């Protein structure tokens with residue numbers, strides 16, 4: 163009996179300068195003897211030392227004490243936000259030197275690959291929460307450049323909830339589980355979150371993104387990243403340009419359906435973590451282009467919004483995104499805790515050539531990130547943890563503190579000094595010493611928000627109006643779901659009032675789903691973010707009719723849909739499957755870079771019609787349609803008869819259809835489809851040209867089927883199926 167293999171081969175994951183430095187700290191116990199932490203060889207690690215074999219344990223047992231003590235202390239506080247995350251190593255390669263704009267060495271050198279470590283995350287949930295929560299995704303990149311570490315600590319959404327860091331603890335307290343009963347985990351669908359949002363109109367733009375499909379990505383590999391704030395590039399002449407950073411995934415931007423996300427959370431809560439890990443293991447290395455939007459300083463006031471306001475994008479139609487280089491994630495960490503958990507990102511880690519602006523959100527972040535590591539990683543020496551060290555050497559007069567690793571030689575730890583040659587020496591700007599951009603400041607010290615930050619709705623409207631019909635429907639459904647989970651009717655009412663300032667139709671649809679009316683008169687003040695002595699009218703949002711009505715870059719429908727690289731296809735099969743057609747379709751999918759899993763009534767193998775044995779990756783108990791991008795049913799009389807009578811197989815197809823996925827079947831297998839709710843009968847006049855339903859491909863010839871099916875998978879989803887809005891997803 164011949165054996166066929168459907169498994170993907172693991173590939174070698176490359177090293178880089180950072181990996182080489184991490185390798186010095188690798189510990190590998192294979193083939194080694196067991197010792198205590200003090201290096202004493204251990205004879206018995208299974209039984210504690212006792213006074214008699216039924217007696218009490220002796221305090222003297224240093225082996226027991228060491229083992230238990232270490233265990234007792236092996237948890238550290240999780241990140242206060244972004245606790246749930248996954249990391250990967252990689253490299254960044256520049257396309258062309260940016261000398262005109264920035265003196266940053268890694269943005270001028272097209273030869274050297276800069277090592278990077280990336281951590282993707284959700285925001286609200288705790289460390290063990292599901293990956294598929296409706297949430298913002300963190301997209302934090304540490305560039306280990308020759309001039310020190312540059313951290314781009316961004317998100318997969320280009321705007322933020324609040325304009326001032328002062329409000330960050332309020333925002334996070336509102337979205338986290340409620341403090342009395344710690345419910346709900348990793349979800350914004352609860353009263354405190356929407357209470358806060360409904361009183362904070364500045365969050366409206368971000369809320370549109372959060373209620374969109376961007377909040378439920380198909381994969382970390384298929385989402386954009388944004389630096390959010392406006393930063394500055396500084397060139398050798400000391401000239402500045404404003405810059406916004408973007409990450410563009412080469413696989414396009416794709417999401418799952420909300421119903422699917424909720425199912426995935428049960429079937430595989432590690433879905434995104436596993437997807438990232440598996441893709442890197444099998445060589446489908448995630449790739450993202452780094453993009454920049456450049457704005458000359460002279461154009462600072464050219465826009466109808468403020469560049470310093472993190473609730474605004476600069477539409478790509480106004481300032482195009484120039485793609486300047488590519489990041490490839492090509493290596494999984496060796497140890498989750500040592501690398502991913504201990505990675506400490508900080509927006510203040512910049513290199514010469516990159517500088518800050520006065521965005522009040524950015525300014526507050528500059529304080530928070532170091533501060534939080536002090537408690538999370540236990541002291542001021544967290545920069546010495548291997549994953550956080552720069553690849554160049556670092557010297558200064560900082561000394562001591564908990565867990566100091568470095569042994570600083572010499573008598574002097576101060577400057578100026580004469581006893582130590584005044585080393586380490588400061589560095590001239592021309593030789594790479596960091597100098598801050600000399601922005602002119604002439605102002606009074608005030609606690610205030612600029613009037614240029616008072617439009618909260620025009621870009622929320624721009625976002626909504628830029629979406630395709632299915633995307634708009636998903637936003638309406640998401641608001642209806644989230645606000646439907648809110649118990650306080652007054653909060654729902656207030657939120658619908660805010661939505662009416664974005665789009666009347668949106669507000670009406672959500673109000674309908676909630677069984678309430680869109681208020682004719684909004685509660686005043688709308689904005690409750692008012693100081694004790696403030697005049698509410700100074701804080702009311704202003705209505706701005708944005709010049710741009712639509713931005714194609716904001717809709718995921720316009721993303722690239724060319725490749726099926728690393729897409730997972732389920733093959734439903736049972737004994738008697740037609741081996742020849744299965745092989746043609748499977749080989750075509752593998753050749754196009756897809757992954758194929760055979761799913762059968764039981765694990766082990768199935769015996770095909772030609773008597774070959776086909777390994778089974780999942781049974782109907784362990785596999786589920788929500789974990790795949792597409793499904794294929796090959797022919798073979800006995801296999802088809804088994805599947806037609808197998809409720810799990812029919813459910814698999816029904817669910818795949820409901821989630822708008824590509825479905826392929828041999829003509830011979832059409833009777834399995836006939837058992838589903840979405841397919842009636844193969845028409846008598848059926849030919850290869852007959853269009854059945856968008857994304858449902860049936861064909862006689864396997865090569866033709868493979869061709870059409872692969873094109874369908876690349877489309878990602880057929881949201882048109884939802885059009886009559888009869889398919890809940």
Ligand code: HDD
Nearest residue numbers: 241243244281300301302316317322327330390530531534
């Ligand atoms: Fe933050 C973590 C992104 C606003 C305070 N943030 C954190 C992470 C990301 C972001 C991706 C996880 C980093 C990792 O993987 O370790 N944060 C953002 C973005 C923001 C933002 C894109 C707005 C544009 N953050 C923000 C504000 C504050 C913080 C306004 C506080 C004033 N963020 C933190 C933090 C965290 C953090 C408390 C928690 C864990 C950590 O820093 O290392 O300091």
